[in-house]
Structures are given as structure tokens and as C-alpha cells.
Amino acid sequence: MADAGAQTLQMSRDELRRAYRRMKTIRLFEERVEKEFAAGNIPGFAHVYIGQEASGVGICHDLTDEDYIGSTHRGHGHCIAKGCDVKGMMLEIMGKQGGLCNGKGGSMHIADLSKGMLGANAIVGGSPPIAVGAALTAKTKKNGRVSVAFSGDGASNQGTSFEAMNMAVVLNVPAIFVFENNGYGEHTAASYAVGAKSIAERAASFGLAAESVDGSDFFAVVEAMRAALERGRTACKPSVIETRCVRHMGHFIGDPQPYRSAEELAAARAIDCIENFRKRVRDVRLLDAAELDGIDSEVSAEIEEAVQAALAAPQPDISALEKDVYVRY
Amino acid sequence: MPKKSYRQAINEAIRGEMRRDPSVIVLGEDVAGGQGGTAGVGKVGNIFGVLAGLYDEFGPERVIDTPITESAIIGAAGGAAMTGLRPIAEIMFADFVGVCFDQIYNQAAKFRYMFGGKAKTPLVIRTTIGAGFRAGAQHSQTLHPLFTMVPGLKVVMPTNAYDAKGLMIEAIRDDDPVIYMESKLLYDVEDEVPDEAYRVPFGEANVVRQGKHVTVVGMGLMLARAQAVAQELAKAGIDCEVIDPRTTSPFDEETLLESVEKTGRLVIVDESPPRCGLAADIASIVAEKAFKALKAPIRKVTCPHTPVPFAPALEDEYMPNPRRIEAAIREVLA
Numbered sequence: 001m002a003d004a005g006a007q008t009l010q011m012s013r014d015e016l017r018r019a020y021r022r023m024k025t026i027r028l029f030e031e032r033v034e035k036e037f038a039a040g041n042i043p044g045f046a047h048v049y050i051g052q053e054a055s056g057v058g059i060c061h062d063l064t065d066e067d068y069i070g071s072t073h074r075g076h077g078h079c080i081a082k083g084c085d086v087k088g089m090m091l092e093i094m095g096k097q098g099g100l101c102n103g104k105g106g107s108m109h110i111a112d113l114s115k116g117m118l119g120a121n122a123i124v125g126g127s128p129p130i131a132v133g134a135a136l137t138a139k140t141k142k143n144g145r146v147s148v149a150f151s152g153d154g155a156s157n158q159g160t161s162f163e164a165m166n167m168a169v170v171l172n173v174p175a176i177f178v179f180e181n182n183g184y185g186e187h188t189a190a191s192y193a194v195g196a197k198s199i200a201e202r203a204a205s206f207g208l209a210a211e212s213v214d215g216s217d218f219f220a221v222v223e224a225m226r227a228a229l230e231r232g233r234t235a236c237k238p239s240v241i242e243t244r245c246v247r248h249m250g251h252f253i254g255d256p257q258p259y260r261s262a263e264e265l266a267a268a269r270a271i272d273c274i275e276n277f278r279k280r281v282r283d284v285r286l287l288d289a290a291e292l293d294g295i296d297s298e299v300s301a302e303i304e305e306a307v308q309a310a311l312a313a314p315q316p317d318i319s320a321l322e323k324d325v326y327v328r329y
Numbered sequence: 330m331p332k333k334s335y336r337q338a339i340n341e342a343i344r345g346e347m348r349r350d351p352s353v354i355v356l357g358e359d360v361a362g363g364q365g366g367t368a369g370v371g372k373v374g375n376i377f378g379v380l381a382g383l384y385d386e387f388g389p390e391r392v393i394d395t396p397i398t399e400s401a402i403i404g405a406a407g408g409a410a411m412t413g414l415r416p417i418a419e420i421m422f423a424d425f426v427g428v429c430f431d432q433i434y435n436q437a438a439k440f441r442y443m444f445g446g447k448a449k450t451p452l453v454i455r456t457t458i459g460a461g462f463r464a465g466a467q468h469s470q471t472l473h474p475l476f477t478m479v480p481g482l483k484v485v486m487p488t489n490a491y492d493a494k495g496l497m498i499e500a501i502r503d504d505d506p507v508i509y510m511e512s513k514l515l516y517d518v519e520d521e522v523p524d525e526a527y528r529v530p531f532g533e534a535n536v537v538r539q540g541k542h543v544t545v546v547g548m549g550l551m552l553a554r555a556q557a558v559a560q561e562l563a564k565a566g567i568d569c570e571v572i573d574p575r576t577t578s579p580f581d582e583e584t585l586l587e588s589v590e591k592t593g594r595l596v597i598v599d600e601s602p603p604r605c606g607l608a609a610d611i612a613s614i615v616a617e618k619a620f621k622a623l624k625a626p627i628r629k630v631t632c633p634h635t636p637v638p639f640a641p642a643l644e645d646e647y648m649p650n651p652r653r654i655e656a657a658i659r660e661v662l663a
């Protein structure tokens with residue numbers, strides 16, 4: 001593997017600023033989601049992406065709006081990484097009119113097809129086959145696009161994941177399966193539930209290039225993704241990237257996590273991909289603290305505005321209930 | 330008699346049966362919780378706490394956490410059932426049955442018939458149903474019609490803690506595959522539940538309220554809604570007879586028909602889309618077998634033909650609500 005530090009240097013300051021902004025937007029967005037949830041402003045349940053920002057942002061860094069991603073129940077970070085509008089997301093999460101799915105989807109179903117975001121997914125293992133389909137479209141239309149399926153370590157054990165990887169190899173389509181291994185599927189550890197030595201190793205046996213990277217290192221994720229993109233865009237070949245992440249919070253907001261020791265949790269929280277990033281770019285003197293802090297305040301303001309808009313917005317009108325079941329019926 | 334919640338009643342039934350019969354096992358995702366974690370196993374007891382304490386009592390060989398792998402969970406449970414265990418397999422939300430439906434309807438439910446009556450598949454699939462939880466389109470469905478149409482499968486929908494215990498014991502002792510559907514919004518509702526084991530037989534409806542003007546059928550959470558409306562209408566002199574089928578397969582036609590013969594009117598409250606649903610099924614039974622008794626057209630109060638929406642205002646309108654139930658009752662009486 002090339003020195004990840006070198007990757008830092010190859011990125012323009014604008015690129016770095018954009019990456020940092022996205023990661024920070026995810027972090028602050030999710031912290032605000034937790035707060036609004038506690039205040040009773042978010043119905044149902046929600047899963048936050050705190051601690052995993054570098055994975056989603058690294059994977060999406062070189063994607064365009066034309067490329068596809070499919071996501072998971074823990075999808076807010078993927079949406080932001082792919083460029084979804086945070087106001088539209090907050091409206092959606094609060095079930096409001098004008099949300100990205102007009103309030104019909106909610107946290108676990110945010111989608112924005114104009115950004116190539118094919119949907120969060122509340123069915124664990126739902127996205128990989130869908131991503132194969134989008135990759136098939138790209139291959140058929142020869143448009144050079146790629147399709148990414150985000151999944152967790154838990155989802156890596158679903159039959160649908162295995163089937164999708166095999167089919168991607170057989171059909172030779174530009175699908176990239178990203179398994180974000182945050183150590184847990186709900187309340188069960190990956191060390192228990194993944195029978196193989198590693199997710200990447202098991203995936204490799206399907207006959208595609210598979211790599212495991214430190215998901216808390218934005219630059220390492222980007223580097224792995226660039227290799228996968230090269231295979232996908234030029235040769236229509238699928239890839240697997242396992243990003244080893246940490247879950248800073250519970251499975252869902254409010255999860256008391258009786259299955260995690262205080263020490264383990266503290267150790268997980270000590271690994272902070274955003275702090276890593278800040279340190280790296282400061283060390284090589286690309287962005288300084290003042291500049292990064294400036295981005296922080298811009299992001300805070302953007303999120304505040306999104307929340308205020310979402311709180312003020314009405315729920316969808318009842319007449320929306322029976323709309324959009326079909327295109328035509 | 331002690332008061333216990335619906336959740337506790339189910340727990341007690343399973344615990345009692347596991348004590349009585351060593352071939353009863355529990356398997357599913359996070360049924361114990363904490364496997365491979367850093368703070369011990371068994372503190373979760375399923376995400377709704379229904380299986381609390383079972384891991385501590387019965388250990389990892391009988392309270393088995395699986396990977397997230399519904400096809401393999403149900404397939405393995407069916408295979409184990411056919412070969413001598415009595416598995417209670419969990420599908421966390423009924424919606425996830427989409428992942429493993431083949432193992433239910435092509436496999437477990439068909440073994441006995443396909444194999445010429447030679448197989449026995451004493452399998453219980455526990456799952457949760459119902460909207461109103463603000464959980465969106467893939468965590469809110471009530472899929473009893475899908476299961477009721479499968480020959481070989483029995484379908485249980487307990488509406489209160491007493492029945493929950495007795496029907497669970499019955500399900501575990503039954504030699505056929507049973508899907509047992511827990512209404513998420515009923516978990517905390519308490520009722521008088523005896524400490525000892527008892528069975529509530531399948532195919533025996535419960536007439537929860539006697540009345541002479543109109544028969545109202547409600548399943549799962551909808552029973553409570555129907556009952557509440559009946560109580561209100563009683564004040565206006567409208568006398569509803571409210572029936573809880575308890576199991577949709579087998580289905581107690583006799584109690585239903587007797588009631589309709591008496592009242593001449595039928596309203597069915599069913600939390601699922603209107604087409605090919607239980608309301609349609611029950612209406613067809615009555616139209617076929619008690620047509621002459623009917624004094625008014627049958628009315629179905631169902632969800633619309635849509636997925637479950639997320640926004641609370643839409644979801645509340647999606648579910649059969651008291652306003653729509655009352656309107657239907659008044660309409661058949663008009």
C-alpha cells in the first residue's frame with residue numbers, strides 16, 4: 001500500500017476542505033439528531049453514524065452525482081457523503097412535508113435519486129443486490145458509472161450479500177461492496193457472528209478484489225476506493241472494501257449497550273476519525289486549525305437552519321397518504 | 330390473580346415450556362444479546378425484552394444467537410423441528426419475513442403434506458407486527474393475510490396477556506409450524522395471568538363483548554380499538570358484539586356465523602391493506618354461509634392499498650382508527 005500521507009499531499013486544499021466539511025457535517029448532524037430525538041421531535045427510531053464518518057466520506061470522495069450508492073438503516077452519513085441536502089434530510093427524519101421523501105420514508109429510507117443515492121434501507125442486506133442492478137445499468141449503458149453498496153458487518157452475513165457478490169463477479173459489473181465493520185450488528189459482536197477470519201478475506205473467495213482498510217483513516221479509505229474505482233470504471237469489475245470502523249454510540253439512539261464494557265466503549269471513542277483527519281492535514285500544513293474551526297461554525301449554522309426549518313414545517317397533508325403507490329393505476 | 334404484561338406473559342410461557350421440555354430451544358438475532366461483546370451475554374433478551382432472563386437460565390445451547398440471516402434461521406429451525414427439536418425461531422419484525430419466506434411457505438409449511446403425512450414440524454416462528462410505531466414502511470407491516478393463505482401454517486394473533494401465554498404454550502406443544510404474531514403496541518398492556526401453565530386452543534374465537542345489533546371482528550391491536558368504539562357506542566344505545574378470532578388459521582367460523590345470524594350485521598376491523606386480506610376473507614365466509622342473515626352490506630375497515638407511511642399524521646390515518654370504525658358501524662346500522 002502506498003504511504004497514506006502521500007495521498008494527503010496529492011489532494012488539493014479544496015478537496016480536503018470538502019472532505020472535512022462532509023465529515024463534520026455528519027458528526028454535527030448526528031449529534032443534533034440525537035438531541036432532537038431526545039426532545040421528542042423525531043418519531044420512531046434512528047441509528048447514528050458517529051465515529052464512522054471517514055468511511056462514508058472516503059468512499060464517496062471520488063464519486064459523482066452520476067454514480068450510485070445504496071445504503072443501510074445507518075444511512076444519514078452516507079447521504080451527506082453523497083451530497084444530499086441536510087435540510088431535506090432533517091425534514092424527512094422529522095416526517096415533514098418537503099423532506100427528501102416527502103415525509104413518507106423517514107430516517108431509514110432517505111433517498112435522493114438526483115444524487116445517485118438509491119436509498120437507506122431498513123432491511124439488513126437489502127442494498128447489495130440493488131447495487132448490482134444499478135451496476136448492471138451502468139454496464140449496459142456503458143456510461144462508466146459505478147455502484148456502491150454500503151453494508152455493515154452484520155449485513156455481510158446475509159445471503160443477499162453473498163448472492164450479490166457472486167452475481168457481480170459472474171455478470172462482471174462495476175459494483176463496489178463496502179462492508180463497514182463497526183464491530184457490532186445490533187447487540188452481537190462481529191467476532192461472534194462472522195464465521196470467517198475476516199469479512200474481506202471471505203469476500204475475496206467470491207473472486208473479486210477485496211481489501212480491508214482502517215475505516216477511521218480517511219486517506220486509507222480513499223486510496224482503497226481509488227483502486228476499486230479504477231477496476232469498476234475501466235474494466236467493469238466489482239470490488240469489496242471492508243472499512244474497519246468504531247461505533248461510538250449505541251445501535252440506535254437510546255440503546256443502553258449493556259453488552260459493551262465501559263473500557264471497550266472508551267477505547268472505541270478514543271478513535272476519532274475526524275480528529276485523525278484534522279491532525280493529518282495540520283501536520284502537513286495544508287489546512288490550519290482556524291480554517292477547520294471556521295468550517296465547523298459554517299456547518300453548525302447550516303444544521304441549525306435545517307433543524308429550525310424542519311421544526312417549523314408541517315407534516316404532509318393527509319391527501320398524500322394514497323399518492324405515489326404506483327406511477328399509474 | 331397476578332397482573333402481568335403481554336411481554337411477561339410470553340416470556341413466562343416460553344420459560345415454562347423450556348423447563349418442561351428440553352427439546353424446546355430459542356434461536357434468532359439478539360435473543361440473548363452480547364455474544365462476542367465485552368460485558369457478558371444475555372442482558373438483552375430480544376430487542377423488546379421479551380426473552381429477558383432466558384439465557385441466564387438455559388444457556389447458549391438453548392438460547393441461541395444467530396448471525397443476521399433470516400433464511401438460515403427459519404430454514405434451520407424447520408430442519409431442526411423435523412428432526413426432533415421444538416425450536417422457537419424469532420424474526421424480529423414480520424417485515425423481515427420477506428428475506429426468508431421460501432423457508433416458511435415452500436419448506437416448513439409443506440413438509441408434512443409433501444412427504445405424505447410422514448413429517449412433523451413443531452416449529453414456532455415468533456414475530457412482531459403493527460404500525461403506529463413510527464418505524465416506516467419496512468418495520469410496520471401486519472402480514473397475517475400472507476401467512477393465513479399458506480396451507481400447513483397456523484397463524485396466531487394474541488390480543489391480550491392472558492391469551493398470549495396460553496396461545497404460546499399451545500403453539501409450542503403443537504406439532505405443526507405456527508407463526509405467532511406479537512403486536513408491538515401491546516407489549517406493556519397488563520392483564521390477569523395465572524402463574525401456572527394453561528392452554529388456549531387454536532381455532533376458538535373469543536366473544537369479548539356480547540351484543541345484538543352488530544358483529545364487530547378485530548384482530549391483533551385492532552381488537553382493542555373495536556372494543557373501545559363498542560364501549561362508546563353503547564352509551565348511544567348501539568349494542569356491538571365484539572369477536573377476537575385469536576387465530577386466523579385455523580379460523581373459528583362457527584362463532585362468527587352464530588354471531589352474524591344473531592346480529593345480521595358485520596364490520597371487520599383489520600390492520601392490513603384491503604385486497605386479499607383477512608377482512609376480505611372473513612367477509613367472504615359470511616357472504617357464503619350467512620347471506621340470508623345479513624340486513625346490511627358487510628363493511629371492512631382496513632388500511633389503504635399503500636405501504637406504511639412514516640409521517641405520524643399519515644400513519645395515524647393509515648391505520649383503522651376509532652373515527653373510521655365508528656363510521657362503519659353506524660353505516661351498517663343506518
Ligand SMILES: Cc1ncc(C[n+]2csc(CCOP(=O)(O)OP(=O)(O)O)c2C)c(N)n1
Pocket residue numbers: 047072073074122123124125151152153154155156182184185186251358397399421425428
Ligand atoms: C433483514 C433484517 N434483519 C434484521 C434487522 C434488524 N436490524 C437492524 S440493524 C441490525 C444490525 C445491523 O448490523 P450491521 O450490518 O453490522 O450494521 P450497523 O448497525 O452496525 O451499522 C439488525 C439486526 C433488519 N433491519 N433487517
Ligand SMILES: [Mg+2]
Pocket residue numbers: 152153154180181182183184185186
Ligand atoms: Mg455493524
